[in-house]
Amino acid sequence: MTHLLAVDIGWGWTLAIKTVVVLGLIPLGALILGYTFLLKMMSHMQSRLGPMDPGGFHGWFQLVGDGMKFLQKEDIMPEQADRRVFALAPAVVVISTFLIFVVIPTGPRLVVKDLDVGVFYALAVSSLSIIGVLMAGWASANKFALLGALRAAAQLIAYELPLLLAVVGVVVQAGTMNLNGIVTAQQNGAIFGWDGLGNPYILTQFVGFALFLVAAQAELTQTPFDMPVAESELVSGYMVEYTGFRFLFFFIGEFGTAFAFAALAATLVLGGWALPGVHGGTADLLGPLVLFVKLMAVAFLIFWVRFTYPRLREDQLQAMAWKYLIPIALANILVTGLFKVWL
Amino acid sequence: MSTTDRPVATRPSAVVPEIEVDPGAFRHLADAQMNVELDTGDMVLNLGPQHPATHGTLRLVVRLDGERVLAADPVIGYMHRGYEKLTEYRPYPQIITLINRIDWLSSFANEVPFVHAAERLMGIEAPPRAVYIRTILTELSRIATFILFLGEMGLQVGAMTPAFFGFRDREHVLNVIEGATGGRFHPNFNRVGGLKDDLPWGWIAECRRTMDIVFKSCDDFEDLLMGNEIFEARTRSIGIIPADVGTSYGVSGSNIRASGVDWDLRRDGDAYLAYRDVDFKVWTHPDGDSYARYWVRLQETRESARMVLQLLDAIPAGPIMAKVPRVIKVPEGECWVETENPLGQMGYYLVSKGSTGPFRTKIRSASFSNVSILPWLLQGVYIPDIITILASLYFILGDIDR
Numbered sequence: 001m002t003h004l005l006a007v008d009i010g011w012g013w014t015l016a017i018k019t020v021v022v023l024g025l026i027p028l029g030a031l032i033l034g035y036t037f038l039l040k041m042m043s044h045m046q047s048r049l050g051p052m053d054p055g056g057f058h059g060w061f062q063l064v065g066d067g068m069k070f071l072q073k074e075d076i077m078p079e080q081a082d083r084r085v086f087a088l089a090p091a092v093v094v095i096s097t098f099l100i101f102v103v104i105p106t107g108p109r110l111v112v113k114d115l116d117v118g119v120f121y122a123l124a125v126s127s128l129s130i131i132g133v134l135m136a137g138w139a140s141a142n143k144f145a146l147l148g149a150l151r152a153a154a155q156l157i158a159y160e161l162p163l164l165l166a167v168v169g170v171v172v173q174a175g176t177m178n179l180n181g182i183v184t185a186q187q188n189g190a191i192f193g194w195d196g197l198g199n200p201y202i203l204t205q206f207v208g209f210a211l212f213l214v215a216a217q218a219e220l221t222q223t224p225f226d227m228p229v230a231e232s233e234l235v236s237g238y239m240v241e242y243t244g245f246r247f248l249f250f251f252i253g254e255f256g257t258a259f260a261f262a263a264l265a266a267t268l269v270l271g272g273w274a275l276p277g278v279h280g281g282t283a284d285l286l287g288p289l290v291l292f293v294k295l296m297a298v299a300f301l302i303f304w305v306r307f308t309y310p311r312l313r314e315d316q317l318q319a320m321a322w323k324y325l326i327p328i329a330l331a332n333i334l335v336t337g338l339f340k341v342w343l
Numbered sequence: 344m345s346t347t348d349r350p351v352a353t354r355p356s357a358v359v360p361e362i363e364v365d366p367g368a369f370r371h372l373a374d375a376q377m378n379v380e381l382d383t384g385d386m387v388l389n390l391g392p393q394h395p396a397t398h399g400t401l402r403l404v405v406r407l408d409g410e411r412v413l414a415a416d417p418v419i420g421y422m423h424r425g426y427e428k429l430t431e432y433r434p435y436p437q438i439i440t441l442i443n444r445i446d447w448l449s450s451f452a453n454e455v456p457f458v459h460a461a462e463r464l465m466g467i468e469a470p471p472r473a474v475y476i477r478t479i480l481t482e483l484s485r486i487a488t489f490i491l492f493l494g495e496m497g498l499q500v501g502a503m504t505p506a507f508f509g510f511r512d513r514e515h516v517l518n519v520i521e522g523a524t525g526g527r528f529h530p531n532f533n534r535v536g537g538l539k540d541d542l543p544w545g546w547i548a549e550c551r552r553t554m555d556i557v558f559k560s561c562d563d564f565e566d567l568l569m570g571n572e573i574f575e576a577r578t579r580s581i582g583i584i585p586a587d588v589g590t591s592y593g594v595s596g597s598n599i600r601a602s603g604v605d606w607d608l609r610r611d612g613d614a615y616l617a618y619r620d621v622d623f624k625v626w627t628h629p630d631g632d633s634y635a636r637y638w639v640r641l642q643e644t645r646e647s648a649r650m651v652l653q654l655l656d657a658i659p660a661g662p663i664m665a666k667v668p669r670v671i672k673v674p675e676g677e678c679w680v681e682t683e684n685p686l687g688q689m690g691y692y693l694v695s696k697g698s699t700g701p702f703r704t705k706i707r708s709a710s711f712s713n714v715s716i717l718p719w720l721l722q723g724v725y726i727p728d729i730i731t732i733l734a735s736l737y738f739i740l741g742d743i744d745r
Contacts, residue, residue, distance in 0.1 A: 046507040143388050147410070147726070223501055224573050232396050232499045233730045310573045311501020313727045314410065 018112045022101050026094075029259035030252045035063045036296070037303035038255075045307050070251075073244035080141035081241065089139060090242065090249030092132030097256040099125035104263050105180045107273050107287030108280070118179035119167055122264055123160075126219065129253060130156045133228065136250075137238035148237020151314055152221065152228035158321040159218040159225075165329035166211035169336040170201050170268045183272035197276050202269040204339075207332045209269045211325055213298075216261045217305060218317065220254065224309040225317055258302060259295070266294035385413060388726075392421045396499055396730045399740030401714070405721070405729065412729065415721035417714055422744040430704040435461055435535050435671050438700070443529040445708060446742040448491060449484035449685040451520070454533040457704075459615060460680040460693040461535045464673045471617075473537040473663045478616040479550070479654050480520065480532065482647045486557055487516040488685040489644040492737050493564040496637055499734035500577045505567050512560035519553045522546055535671050537664035547655050557648045561641055569638070578633035582720055582732035585631060592719070593712035596687025598736060601639040602631035608683035615682060620657065621650050633735035640737070672699055686710050686742055706745055710738035 039062050043051045055061025077086060103118040105111035115121050130152060137149020171177050174185040182201075189199025202209050218225035229237045239250050266272060272294070273287030312320070391402035400421035406414040426445060430438050442457055443450040455477060462468065469477070494509015517527045523542055524530035532539050568574045584594060586602045599606065607625040609618040626642040628635035673695040681690035687709025694703040713736050721729055 042503075046504045047511050048507060143386060147388075223503075226501065227727070230501070230727070232501065233727050235395060307504055309502060310497060310568070310571060310577060311727070312573055313577060313725060315725070316576055 022098065022112060026098055026101060026256045026259070027252055030255035031063065033255045033259050033262075033299055033303075034251070037299060039063060041300075041303060042307050067248075070244055070248040073247075075245065076241075076243045078141050078241050082139035082141070085135050085139035086241075087246070089132045089136035090246045090253070092135060093129045093253035094132075094249050094256070096125055096128035096132065097253050097260060099128070100257070100260040100264070103179055104260065104267060105183060105273060105287075106291050107284035108180070108184075110273075110284055110287055111180060114178065114180055117177045119171060119177045119182070119268070122179070122260075123164055123167065126257065126260070127156060127160055129257065132253075133238050136242070140238070140241040142241050144234045144236075145238045145240050148228045148230065148234045148240070151230075151234075152238065154314065155218055155221070155225065155228060155317060158318050159215045162211055162321060162325040162329050163215035163219060165326065165333060166208045166215060167268060168329075169205045169208040169332050172333065172336045172340055173201060173204060179267050179272070183267060183274050186271045187274040187276075198271060198274060200269060200271045205269055205332075205336070207328065208336075209265065211329050211332070212265055212268070213301060213305075214325060216265070217302060218321075220258050220261060220302070222258070222302065222306040224305070224312050226306075226311055227314050227317065230311065258299060262295040262299040262302060263291060265298045266291060270294045270298070390729065392418075396733055397740075398733075398738065401733075401738070401740055401743065403717070403721075403729070403733075405726075407726070410725045410727075412721050412724050412726070415718055415729070417717045419711075419714070419743050422740045424741075424745065426745045427704050427706055430701055432700065434699040435673065435701075438704075439533055440529070440531045442706075443531055444741060445706065445745055446684065446686055446689075446710070446739045447528060448739055449488040450526075450529045451480045451484040451524070451532065452682070452684045453689065454530075455481055455616065456680045456682040456684075456689055456691045457693075458533045458535055459682070460678050460691045461671070461673055463678050463680065464676050464693065464695055465535070465667075465671075466674075467536050467665050467667060469537045469665055470662045471659045472541075472661045473665075475617050475654055475658045476523070476538055476542060476663065477533070478618065478621075479651055479658075480523065480530070481616065482651050482654070483516055483520050483550075485647050485685040486644055486651075487513050487520065489640050489647070490516065490557070490560060492640055493561070493568075493637070493644065496734045496737075497564075497568050497574075499730050500574060502568070502571075502574075505564060508560070508563060508567070512556060512563075515553050515556045519546070519550050522549060534664065534667075536667035537662070541663050547658070550655060551652065554648045554652055558645065561645050561648075564641060569641070575634065577727070577731055578637065578735065580630075581633045581728050582724070582735060583630070583632045584716065584720065588719065589631070589716065592716040594687070594716055595709050595712060596683065596685070597639045597643060598636055598687065598713055600626060601628045601635040603627050603629045608681060608688060612681060612683065615680070617654065621653050623650050633731050636735040636737075670699060672697060673701070681707070684709060686737065686739060687713060708742045708745055710740075710742035711745075714738050714743055 039051045039059070042048065043059070051062045052059040054065055077083060100122050102112045103115050103122050105114070133152045134149045137145045137152070140146070170182060174182040176182060176185065186200055187198045189195070191197065191199050191203065221228045229239065234240070239247060242250060273283065273291045275283070275286060275290050278286055386407045388405045388407055389402060390405055391397040392400040397403070402418040402421065404416045404418060405412055424444070426441060429441060433441065439454050439458065442453050445453050490513045491509050494505045494507070497505030497509075520530060521527045523546055524532040526532070584598065584602045586599070586604050589599050589602045590604060605625060605627050609623075610625055623646055626639050626646065628639050675695055675697045677692070677694045679690060679692045681688055688707065689709055690707035692705035692707070693701050696702040720732060724732065
């Protein structure tokens, strides 16, 4: 069977297409999440009237208005700021977001780079954003920003470990760190011998999935772990001195990373682009859509928690990570390993 | 380097005094510090006057070691509007408009003690119907204030949703107040000797319906926040005010009742308004922490709603204005009237020399005393706890600075 994407158009064109897709995808993903959840879902949950008004039907114009507002804001840089670092920080945050998308597969062949250590790579580059956050906090020459950045750094150390350990269960079960391999393993798996649905790992790795969501919430600095931003305490923390387009960069970084983590979670435990009974070229066509639906389901969970819970304190977060999440994650790995060896 | 060919720094702030330092002189200190813990300096952080958690313009100068507070010093006065002085140049009817703005969330409750003081000096009493309507409106303004608190406390511990619910549900109560008085925030409805108007037709039924919304709103907040583990972790045993310390600082109102002091001026003070005719419970909590303050205010909101329902049933018919002269002149004398306002004990000391306005007014506002405990209370807590404690003390900047 000829593959749909088997036509060779040369590496140059391939690279160009991939670049355009990735560059377009991330801001678009951030906007979709921002529109669907931040504006619409939140407005419904909180009885907000403002975001439901502009443009007539359901406030569809609100996001455009917000974007236009950011573009026309004055670009202010504090007098005491470390100018180059200050200007570079938002870019570092956004670049780390872009790098995650390199390995997320949207179809059997629709992936920018099919790395063998895909999971490892994705989690590694996602933590690069913390460097941008620290740079922003330090270069702003603002005490609130500095406190926010230090909180972010402490939070990263506490939460990188559960995040990695939560994924190890999936990796052990699939026997590969290649994200496409993990999807294929789920597609070809069977639930007690019945292979109608494949075997989405959410059934066996539910604990790992829950841990991943909790840790991702901390990684994304969303409520209940939004201490680095903490609007009521630190007045937006490390972002406090940023205006206009630079602030928009942080915004895109935040929601783009949420998009990436939702896609990652959907790939790891919900079967990614795979749809039961769809193979080959059709899977390449339908893959992005299937993945999008699944990642929106995961993103809904992330934002639902964000709009519901109060914020923990930094020391309570550390206690939670080290006392509960890491031991549970280790136990999960142990149990998964035992099942893998003996079953 | 020669000093003749270079201009001397002209900006005064740029001149740094040169101090000759012998590099060897402090070597023994450096050696000593090698053996001890790394020396970290304290950081002074200005929380406010432009900080979202300070409800306005309170400034807290906080000395920090990491995130731990070593010392906190509230700086007040950014919103001082000089009401005590302004009252000396105005006749009584105009002052009622003015003192509305002291505690702007519960304006009606502000008017009552002042009007009472004037009436007591003049030796007149408002007719019973006016007294009942005053009581109802005071309790309604208490409900409006507390519903906002119940939501805003959620916002300060990081949950955004309750804040919007608070604003949404308060709007119903404000609509009822507006229905009777014509003003959402600043009713200016009291007159010396009674009220401006009688209640409009259908208002009592509307008020009853709104009380159902209030009860439901209280249940919502209880579900949303009080059962939440994170909320409990953030508020339980945070900012504990022991009863003796609280009373010695002059903390009053729900804050001191949350420390287990069973003291409510509506029941224990001089008889005022119609509180002697109403059956109500004074809620206390033994813990004295932020959680207790939230709990007490939640119960008091429900209790106020129950009181409003009782008062609506018992409201008498009759005039709403006593016989007062056209130009109000208060005879010579002094008097002190204190009431239980939503934020705590509110008092007016009125001195009259027999003219159309007071000779001197002293305003005892609750928030001023409530905030004065902050330096004691904030020692050793973390930055997030500052916000929780500030929110749970619930002050209004206009009430502090006057």
